[in-house]
Amino acid sequence: MKRILLFAAMCLALTACGTDDTVVIFQVSDPQMGFQTRNADMEYETATLTAAVEAINATSPDVVVFTGDLVHDCWSEAQWTEFKRLSGLIDKKSEVLYIPGNHDIVFKGDFDMSPYMNHIGTDRFNVKVGNVMLTGINTDYIKYTEGSPEEIAQVQWLKDALDNKEDGEISIVFGHHPFFLNDPQEEEEYFNIRPENRSKYLEIFENHDVDAVFCGHKHDNSIAADGDIPVVTTSAIGKPLGQAPSGVRVIVCRKGDIRHVYLTPEEVPQTRKELIGLLY
DSSP states (O other): OOOEEEETTTEEEEEOOOOOOEEEEEEEOOOOBTTTTTTSOOHHHHHHHHHHHHHHHHHOOSEEEEESOOBSSTTOHHHHHHHHHHHTTSOTTSEEEEEOOGGGSBOSSSOBOHHHHHHTOOSOEEEEETTEEEEEOOHHHHHHSTTSHHHHHHHHHHHHHHTTOOTTOEEEEEOSSOSOSSOTTOOOOTTSOOHHHHHHHHHHHHHTTOOEEEEOSSSSOEEEEETTEEEEEOOOSSOOSSSSOSOEEEEEEETTEEEEEEEOGGGSOSSHHHHHHHHO
16 A cells, blocks of 8 residues: 655655656646636736746746646637746746646537647647656546547547556646545536546556546645545636635655645745755
């Protein structure tokens, strides 16, 4: 059984494998440009995402993962332009990865991925950085088009991607919608996945030795687990909807552990060494 450690309320570690490599990941969720004022302006989101980008560049992470809801109105060219301008300021030394949220697409009525795809170009990823394999999936298919050809194709893609894990590697999955918030058996609601479909993915994660799952969507923090697999919901860098302030999740993989903490941009240390030291 994996060893699990808690750091205060929003930080967790688990043992996954043995390596001296250190990989630093920023999860940035739900910037949702324009949400604070219902599309009247983007002042709040520009300020918080700018602060996040500054913290990212100061600490030189290996990877930055945006877990969806990049904009509030998927048809707003101004919102896409501002998000891409700010995310484009991230130092090129850091690999930047994206997955869509529900506000990046049309999910009511006729389902349409084109607003996101036209601006970002890909809705999933499977990459290796050091001893860590990162897999991002499109949970819009899971939540809104269950059983569709697109969702079925993604299931096969996911299995194939997770098969790429080699002995000793850490495997982390990212999605927008949390599969569950508190309990794997909880009923469906706006912020999670239908139980019958949820169980399919949880079984895939277990069978493919996934070590942790990180999601967004709720605009608040939640930490739960399915057996030995932590399922972590990260609050928004944009408008909060719960008690957590606007912030980011820092994930550090080192010596076989995954450790993470939720921080406001102002709480992020000024150097990579200090950031790693915060968790180790």
